[in-house]
């Protein structure tokens with residue numbers, strides 16, 4: 001597979017000064033975003049996402065919910081700077097995204113830990129190539145991140161010696177160690193066992209709300225989307241696009257247990273159920289026709 | 290089917306399979322030692338005592354041991370083994386220093402791979418004996434043709450494995466590298482190279498075996514010296530016990546060098562070690 005190629009869009013002439021980015025400007029602005037994948041073999045092209053518009057304010061926790069294959073990962077990869085948009089653009093802090101940057105970190109669904117590095121060295125990977133962090137204090141930063149995610153005592157373990165949940169804790173520590181403003185999380189708990197998932201959801205909720213980071217959190221779990229999100233962006237498929245955006249409006253801190261009896265939670269859950277079921281039915285009819 | 294599925298060492302089961310799977314390293318060595326001794330005893334019995342097979346074709350173990358003694362006492366071993374070792378090490382070293390950079394290049398660049406790969410596979414698939422006349426023509430007599438055959442036998446398993454390792458580098462690890470700020474060079478150093486390392490060592494182990502075969506073939510087919518020459522001389526004079534002793538030494542060299550490669554791998558790539566140990 002070829003590396004995703006990041007080309008600098010030519011349309012970045014509108015130079016943004018700090019004066020432009022006043023308090024009211026959203027931290028992430030997604031403008032008419034479309035991504036088309038070209039299939040070399042068939043010569044055709046696939047519209048992965050189209051007409052995506054979204055504003056995310058500083059400190060907001062946004063969950064992205066949608067059926068498998070609807071373009072959630074593609075969307076996040078554009079924000080991460082790993083995939084170049086075919087149309088439109090993503091602005092972070094008013095500046096167009098042209099590639100990855102130290103202001104954004106990613107937590108991957110498959111953890112993406114380096115198997116040849118111990119826990120401590122995997123976490124260090126999160127800051128060792130950031131020029132502005134080189135030198136002083138990185139040891140303390142790494143140790144602090146490891147302790148934050150509850151991995152103290154496992155510094156010298158290799159990823160293969162850890163459970164899935166613990167591996168994702170390493171992925172999380174690596175993402176927060178350089179203190180990025182934005183955390184992009186692509187179904188981070190999708191491959192984690194059910195019990196650990198519930199525990200880690202709550203931990204993530206507490207950790208993130210405490211640090212005030214801006215988060216895009218992708219999931220296909222309705223409960224997860226409600227439990228974690230300030231807002232929920234529902235994606236539809238074929239082509240991937242924003243179907244609706246909901247504000248959860250449930251008080252924090254939230255817990256798996258307390259939320260179950262919350263009227264707003266139940267209301268949102270039923271609504272999202274219907275929305276996603278519609279999507280799934282539509283997908284099934286499309287594939288059978 | 291169910292027996293296959295249930296044969297993992299961690300699963301509860303009974304019988305000799307479970308007993309063998311549960312053995313410690315020392316226990317496994319003991320089992321192998323017993324196995325070898327029993328085989329040697331049977332071999333000695335069938336050929337040496339009962340005489341079911343003509344010992345000229347398959348000499349019994351004790352005769353081979355005597356043959357080994359003769360190789361040592363006549364000075365035949367000290368006259369030939371160092372020449373083979375020298376040719377082997379030279380050829381292997383040349384193979385390693387050529388194969389690694391070319392393999393890395395093939396794994397990096399699809400166009401290079403498209404052009405080089407078919408050639409590499411063709412040469413790799415050709416039996417090494419086919420290169421013997423060419424080796425003679427180019428390098429004349431002596432150690433030259435042997436070094437050439439060792440190199441040509443060892444270079445492709447290394448090269449093709451390294452290229453495969455580069456190409457199969459996990460896309461998500463590459464993305465992780467990009468996300469955390471790796472430039473092109475850092476991406477190679479911190480992602481591509483380490484993930485290719487286990488492939489390199491797998492290639493080196495195959496290369497050891499093929500290099501030894503290449504060496505023996507070159508020496509059998511018309512060298513005056515070396516272990517292959519020793520083998521052919523001994524069998525032409527019906528001293529099959531000595532020939533078998535010489536073959537045994539070559540096999541031990543081959544197995545020994547693969548062990549050396551594995552030990553080096555454990556040193557430079559400890560993460561490839563399996564979980565239980």
Ligand SMILES: Nc1ncnc2c1ncn2[C@@H]1O[C@H](COP(=O)(O)OP(=O)(O)O)[C@@H](O)[C@H]1O
Nearest residue numbers: 037038046048067068069070071072073074075
């Ligand atoms: N690199 C790629 N090349 C071609 N098609 C792709 C690529 N990545 C994803 N796709 C396609 O784009 C669509 C959206 O994929 P993805 O963004 O991974 O969805 P999700 O994360 O919601 O499951 C799918 O149909 C998928 O097959």
Ligand SMILES: [Mg+2]
Nearest residue numbers: 072073074186
């Ligand atoms: Mg996805």
